[in-house]
Amino acid sequence: MNERACQLPRRSFVLGMTGVAFLGVGTATAQETLSRAAGVAVLGQAAKALCLLGTSWVLVDEDGTTYPTTGLDGAAVLDVATDERGVLAVGSRPAPPFTEATVWESADGVTWREAMRLAGVNAEFTGVGFGPGTAMALGSVLTEERAPAQTIAARRERRVWSEVPVTGLEPTAELAITTLSGNRSGWVAAAITQEGTTLYRSPDGASWSTDGTVPDAAVQGLLLEPGGVRWVANAIGGSAAITGTVGAGREPVAVPQDAHAVGAVRTRRGPLSYWLVDGRLVTARI
Amino acid sequence: MITFSTIDGTPVYYWRANRPNTTPRNWQCTQAFYDRLVLWIRDLRSLSTAYGTVSYVASAGFYVNKPGEHGAGTAADIDHIQWSSGTVCTPLDKHHASSNVALRRRYLALDAVTRRRFRWVLNGWYNADHADHIHADFGGTPVRLGTGSSSDVKFIQAMCNNFRNAGLDIDGKWGPLTQAAYTSAKSALGVSGDPTSGAAPYQQMLSAIAKHGFANTTF
Numbered sequence: 001m002n003e004r005a006c007q008l009p010r011r012s013f014v015l016g017m018t019g020v021a022f023l024g025v026g027t028a029t030a031q032e033t034l035s036r037a038a039g040v041a042v043l044g045q046a047a048k049a050l051c052l053l054g055t056s057w058v059l060v061d062e063d064g065t066t067y068p069t070t071g072l073d074g075a076a077v078l079d080v081a082t083d084e085r086g087v088l089a090v091g092s093r094p095a096p097p098f099t100e101a102t103v104w105e106s107a108d109g110v111t112w113r114e115a116m117r118l119a120g121v122n123a124e125f126t127g128v129g130f131g132p133g134t135a136m137a138l139g140s141v142l143t144e145e146r147a148p149a150q151t152i153a154a155r156r157e158r159r160v161w162s163e164v165p166v167t168g169l170e171p172t173a174e175l176a177i178t179t180l181s182g183n184r185s186g187w188v189a190a191a192i193t194q195e196g197t198t199l200y201r202s203p204d205g206a207s208w209s210t211d212g213t214v215p216d217a218a219v220q221g222l223l224l225e226p227g228g229v230r231w232v233a234n235a236i237g238g239s240a241a242i243t244g245t246v247g248a249g250r251e252p253v254a255v256p257q258d259a260h261a262v263g264a265v266r267t268r269r270g271p272l273s274y275w276l277v278d279g280r281l282v283t284a285r286i
Numbered sequence: 287m288i289t290f291s292t293i294d295g296t297p298v299y300y301w302r303a304n305r306p307n308t309t310p311r312n313w314q315c316t317q318a319f320y321d322r323l324v325l326w327i328r329d330l331r332s333l334s335t336a337y338g339t340v341s342y343v344a345s346a347g348f349y350v351n352k353p354g355e356h357g358a359g360t361a362a363d364i365d366h367i368q369w370s371s372g373t374v375c376t377p378l379d380k381h382h383a384s385s386n387v388a389l390r391r392r393y394l395a396l397d398a399v400t401r402r403r404f405r406w407v408l409n410g411w412y413n414a415d416h417a418d419h420i421h422a423d424f425g426g427t428p429v430r431l432g433t434g435s436s437s438d439v440k441f442i443q444a445m446c447n448n449f450r451n452a453g454l455d456i457d458g459k460w461g462p463l464t465q466a467a468y469t470s471a472k473s474a475l476g477v478s479g480d481p482t483s484g485a486a487p488y489q490q491m492l493s494a495i496a497k498h499g500f501a502n503t504t505f
Contacts, residue, residue, distance in 0.1 A: 078353050126353050145406045145437050146354055146425055147413065174415035176352040194346035194363060194419060195302045216303045218351040234351040237300025238311035239289075257312060258289060261351055 033279020034060070039080035039179075040221075040263040040274040043087060043109050047265045049274055049281055050080045050089060050109065059109045060281055062267075071104065071112030076124070079179060082109070083130040090125035090137045098122035101139050103154060103161050116154060116161035123152055127189060131182020136205045137161075138169075138177045138189055148174050155205060168208030169200060179263070181222040188229055190219040196236065199229065199246060212246045221264035223271055232264045232273040232286060243273060243286040253284050287314045287349060287359045294324040301344040301365055301378060308342070314349035315359040319424060323362065326403040326422075330367070333399055333496045338370030344378065346419050355406075355423035362404075364420040367396060377420045382410030382444070388502040390448050395499025396420065397441060398492040405429050411440040411456050431481040431488050433460040442468050445495055449504050450474070474505045 036052040049060045050069070057072040076099065077091040087106040092099035093114075101123035103116040125139035135156040140148035150173050153166045172191040175198075180189045186203040188211065197219040201211035217233035229246040232253065241259045244250030253259070259275035259282060266272075275282045291310045292298060300311050315323070331340055344366035347356060355361035365378040373392075375381060381393040393410070397420060401407045404422035432438045436458030446452035446467040454464055472481070475494040479487030498505050 124353065144435055145408060147408055147415070147421075149413070174413055176354060178352050192350065192352045194365075216300070220351050234349075236347045236350055237303060239314045239349055239351070240312070258287060258314060260349075 034276060034281065035279065037260075037262040037274070037276045037281065038077035038089060038091065040265050041080050041082035041087065042265050042267060043082050045268070047267050047272060047274070048109055049262060050077060051276075051281065052077075062283075064281070067110050069106075069110050069112060071106075071114070075102065075104070077104075078124065078126045079128045080109075081129045081135070081180075085130065085135070088128045088130070088135055088137075090128040090139065092124035093117060095119075097144075098142070099124055101125045101137075101152065101154075103128070103137050115156075118152070118154075118163065122146075125152070125154070127177045127180030129180040129182040129187065131187045131205060132184055132203075134205070136180065136182065136187065138180050140173075140176065148172075148176055151177070153205070164206070166202075166206055166208060168202070171198070171210075172200070178218065178220050179222055181224050183224045185224075188222055188224060190214075190222060190231070192218045192236075194236070197231075197233065214244070214246065214250075217242060217244075217250070218261075220261035221273065223264050223266060225266075225271075230264065230271060230286065232261045234259075234261050241275060241284075253286065255282050255284050288317050288320055289314050290320060293320070293327045293343065296327055296340050297342040299342055299344045300346070302346055305344070305378075313345070313347075315362070319348070319360045319362075322403050322424070326400060329402055329493075329496075330396070330399045333395070333493060334369065334500045336500065337373040341368040341370050343367055346378075355425050358424075360425075361421065361423035364396070364400070364422070365418070377410065378418050380410055380417055383417070387448065391499040391502050393499075394441075394445055394448055395496040398445075398495040398499065401441065402429065402489045402492045402496075406437060407441070408437050409441060409444075411444050412437050412458075429485040429488060430483065431491075433482055439464065442471075446471050449495070449498060471505070 034051040038050040040049040046062045057069045058066040077089050080089045087109045089104040093102045101118040104112045105115040106112045123141045125137040128137045137154045141150040143149050151169045155164045175191040177191050189200045190197050196215040199211045200208045202208040219231045219233040221232040223230040232243045241253040241255045255275045259277045262274040264273045273286045289312050346363035349359040350356035367375045375392045375396045381389045400422045406423050406425045408416045408421040410417045439458045443454040443456045452467040477491040481488035481491050
């Protein structure tokens with residue numbers, strides 16, 4: 001937790017460590033459960049999740065402490081990412097009867113500012129990440145029925161975000177992209193079909209190609225590791241919590257059966273998955 | 287959200303990994319959405335009694351961890367309906383595009399039953415992604431026919447073509463030819479009221495379409 005966040009209003013909240021013990025029990029009431037979790041990322045030295053508490057987005061620390069954020073009021077945030085360059089969030093802003101795809105930036109995960117919005121287009125960004133030399137977001141133009149109709153991409157170049165063309169993601173036009181991860185060697189994105197998840201890889205963010213599938217799984221978090229791409233997901237046929245490595249096996253995650261995957265991060269304790277369970281965040285080693 | 291493996295006692299299976307798989311699955315959705323699914327399957331049972339009972343449903347997902355209505359636990363993807371008589375309706379096999387008109391009409395009957403309870407229903411004519419399932423969700427306004435909605439207009443155009451040989455382009459655009467075919471179909475079905483302005487007349491029309499679809503009869 002950085003110094004600025006420590007100075008902000010905070011309160012304890014429930015965060016569980018599956019298979020170990022609850023780290024702390026907060027004072028939140030039944031009305032104050034987390035209704036959504038946009039994602040999880042390592043900020044400073046610790047993992048933090050961006051979650052919706054009531055109608056407000058809060059940053060949830062590893063010990064369950066929550067910090068109110070500013071700049072995200074009314075937003076539908078769908079993914080977050082961090083690296084030493086800062087914190088990013090993507091999603092949409094309401095623009096009735098539609099929504100407008102939006103990117104937000106923050107230095108600390110608490111104070112946010114809008115960095116880009118696709119005005120006048122019914123759209124949402126659904127994945128954001130840092131990759132080789134830049135940051136990138138992917139999302140969809142939506143139909144009136146809010147079905148994906150066209151994949152959109154945006155990049156940050158010299159601190160300015162703009163929509164960019166990409167090739168190779170045409171098969172995702174009518175699919176939801178749930179997560180985007182990058183490292184020095186390139187990018188990986190996950191798109192959900194009725195059969196499972198199709199992964200797409202790109203060395204530069206501009207040219208993409210398919211890179212394997214994860215059957216019967218809606219992947220919500222990716223970790224790009226030397227040994228392969230590790231994922232966390234909920235099954236599509238049923239909603240079982242599962243994890244695995246692309247091209248290798250899968251295994252259940254020891255979380256309650258109604259746990260919804262939020263994401264995965266590499267922490268000092270190793271790779272950790274985050275799950276939303278009955279309005280509470282739960283973590284599990286993967 | 288709640289966890290369920292049956293809708294009002296009817297099992298729900300997952301066939302996308304292998305079929306015909308009848309392993310019970312623990313699905314999730316909101317309580318309100320499940321309550322609507324119960325109304326849906328009761329409608330389906332009552333409108334398709336000639337096929338026997340509904341033995342099971344195959345689905346491609348209710349709560350699915352992705353953006354949108356699926357992620358909120360307020361959507362369903364329908365792959366297959368199995369009746370006790372052996373009759374089937376299988377969007378998974380793209381029955382909307384079958385060369386067998388009886389299968390196309392049965393598909394439209396299932397589509398119509400689904401529209402009785404869900405505002406947004408995306409079918410095989412809607413786009414390529416929905417060619418192999420019928421999607422239903424809680425989005426949008428209360429149930430009614432929207433002449434500006436591509437999903438609704440394509441359903442009406444497909445209905446007019448398959449029951450009345452209207453010869454319409456299924457393009458999702460409500461033009462004069464679609465208006466004329468719709469008005470004629472509505473009259474033939476004996477629908478009173480305006481399905482574009484209220485749920486009751488639209489549901490009346492949808493029930494009538496479903497009856498003809500399950501019976502494989504024109505109107």
